[in-house]
Amino acid sequence: MAFHKKVIYQLYPKSFYDSDGDGVGDLRGIIEKIDYLKALHIDMIWFNPFFVSPQYDNGYDVADYRQIDPRFGTMADFEELAQKLKAAGIDIMLDMVLNHTSTQHVWFQKALAGDKHYQDYYYIRPPKPDGSLPTNWESKFGGPAWAPFGDTGNYYLHLYERRQADLDWHNPAVRQEAAAIINFWRAKGVHGFRFDVLNVIGKANQLVDAPPEVESKTLYTDTPIVQDYIKELAANSFGQDPNSVTVGEMSSTTIKNSIAYTKPENHELSMVFQFHHLKTDYKNGEKWSKMPYDFKALRNILHTWGQQLDQGGGWQALFWNNHDQPRALNRFGDVGQYRVKSAEMLAAAIHLSRGTPYIYMGEEIGMTDPHYHSMADYVDVEAKNAYQALLKAGKSEQEAFAIIVAKARDNSRTPMQWDDTANAGFTTGTPWLRPTNQREINVKAELAHGEIFRFYQKLIALRKQYQVISDGSYVPFGTEIDRLYAYERVAGDVHLLVLNNFSDKAITVPLPPRFQHARVLITNEADLTPTATMTLPPYATIALLQSDKGE
Numbered sequence: 001m002a003f004h005k006k007v008i009y010q011l012y013p014k015s016f017y018d019s020d021g022d023g024v025g026d027l028r029g030i031i032e033k034i035d036y037l038k039a040l041h042i043d044m045i046w047f048n049p050f051f052v053s054p055q056y057d058n059g060y061d062v063a064d065y066r067q068i069d070p071r072f073g074t075m076a077d078f079e080e081l082a083q084k085l086k087a088a089g090i091d092i093m094l095d096m097v098l099n100h101t102s103t104q105h106v107w108f109q110k111a112l113a114g115d116k117h118y119q120d121y122y123y124i125r126p127p128k129p130d131g132s133l134p135t136n137w138e139s140k141f142g143g144p145a146w147a148p149f150g151d152t153g154n155y156y157l158h159l160y161e162r163r164q165a166d167l168d169w170h171n172p173a174v175r176q177e178a179a180a181i182i183n184f185w186r187a188k189g190v191h192g193f194r195f196d197v198l199n200v201i202g203k204a205n206q207l208v209d210a211p212p213e214v215e216s217k218t219l220y221t222d223t224p225i226v227q228d229y230i231k232e233l234a235a236n237s238f239g240q241d242p243n244s245v246t247v248g249e250m251s252s253t254t255i256k257n258s259i260a261y262t263k264p265e266n267h268e269l270s271m272v273f274q275f276h277h278l279k280t281d282y283k284n285g286e287k288w289s290k291m292p293y294d295f296k297a298l299r300n301i302l303h304t305w306g307q308q309l310d311q312g313g314g315w316q317a318l319f320w321n322n323h324d325q326p327r328a329l330n331r332f333g334d335v336g337q338y339r340v341k342s343a344e345m346l347a348a349a350i351h352l353s354r355g356t357p358y359i360y361m362g363e364e365i366g367m368t369d370p371h372y373h374s375m376a377d378y379v380d381v382e383a384k385n386a387y388q389a390l391l392k393a394g395k396s397e398q399e400a401f402a403i404i405v406a407k408a409r410d411n412s413r414t415p416m417q418w419d420d421t422a423n424a425g426f427t428t429g430t431p432w433l434r435p436t437n438q439r440e441i442n443v444k445a446e447l448a449h450g451e452i453f454r455f456y457q458k459l460i461a462l463r464k465q466y467q468v469i470s471d472g473s474y475v476p477f478g479t480e481i482d483r484l485y486a487y488e489r490v491a492g493d494v495h496l497l498v499l500n501n502f503s504d505k506a507i508t509v510p511l512p513p514r515f516q517h518a519r520v521l522i523t524n525e526a527d528l529t530p531t532a533t534m535t536l537p538p539y540a541t542i543a544l545l546q547s548d549k550g551e
């Protein structure tokens, strides 16, 4: 599969580069930075949504899927960007938010005005006979999942923010609209599509209460009909393009379902995003909590998914960061003495693994969470709701704030740090979200004398060069050694052993004879070479290549 050799860069347009000084990143800003993106040798860019939106959820509340939001530019800007990226050898992946629309979308507005055709696009339900909400479901952003549908006395379903109304995919007209939107962008030369929370589109027609002790999400996540909808969507849109690359964001999914969504013979998706490894610092499974991550749980998830997707013929996206997650360096690495080493180790740990690696903007220069000191610095609706909920649950302001600092989505949404000036070279105006540590971490310094960017360049090149990286099997290694995340990749007679030290202490690793004289493919420690018993310095990574034919 061609996409096995690709590396995808995730770009959050609002925070990448502001060309007009309004404090918000834009498409012309991205055009100005194409040389930077080209230098990294990435194959495709996933853009977070830049469609017309009231921005209550930063663009995940789409009001018009076929227009560029004027905050970001015009369709002419998009076309110029697409053409210039193509010339640079970079494809585009667009973010399709098709589980819900903004309540400002014309479909919802027509539904509100009484148009029956469009009312059937959404889940609009009467209250229960006792006057309570149609079901007891919780919104993922806090509070009930139902809001009053105008003054009709009915309610509409919103699994996310109140102004994100869930579409009813049972309705064939909704599914046709979805395919038509994708085809609109395909006609503009787009080959890549990321589908937001795709595995929750299969809600039942009859919505019922979740029984006590059962989370409502289990009623609508990964239902069997999701696969039918994806197959149909593929057949009517992206599946007609042999060069398409698609990824489904799968909320709380399973390995079994992920294999089904991505097995080539099922004609559904190229790959899935799953999030289990990013929940290993959730206390009792609760996001809005604070806890150091559980290394054993993390390693177990990485191994189980790596090995079982391999055995089942499935494919996954490999990532540590995205626009919803705090920066991985703050969670799994070290933001002090070992920032550079741990950034490189985390990169190697996923780029040499089985799946398609994603780089979230700023990761390639080792960006970390901002240092904010007050709730006034945070803008995300989820963080604001969570802060209030934490106070309501009895946390002190200090405790609640510490949790927001650790978990807020704003952590990864701060502007790209281009230089060490007041606004990090992102804007000449007032940035919509404040950068804080651009003096220490910025592109200019990184390109001048850093090593993380170059390390990423090398990893990207290796994936293209070595089939054992793009297509080899995945076998866990060294699970008895604490803080070691290691795996072997095998393709024919070529073996690759990847060792990663997830700690600030040295660890020793006995090497199997096969690797004791192997070639060092990449490492972040200049003098590290294989020996019968290897000592891995703090946050070291090393990949050893051995071929029976002596490669």
Ligand SMILES: O=P(O)(O)OC[C@H]1O[C@H](O[C@H]2O[C@H](CO)[C@@H](O)[C@H](O)[C@H]2O)[C@H](O)[C@@H](O)[C@@H]1O
Pocket: 057, 060, 061, 097, 160, 196, 197, 249, 250, 251, 252, 253, 275, 323, 324
């Ligand atoms: O944590 P999970 O239940 O496994 O879900 C994964 C992510 O889903 C949501 O993210 C996406 O949809 C949201 C609504 O459109 C949007 O706000 C977000 O930016 C999208 O990426 C959820 O908001 C994330 O927190 C989860 O990580």
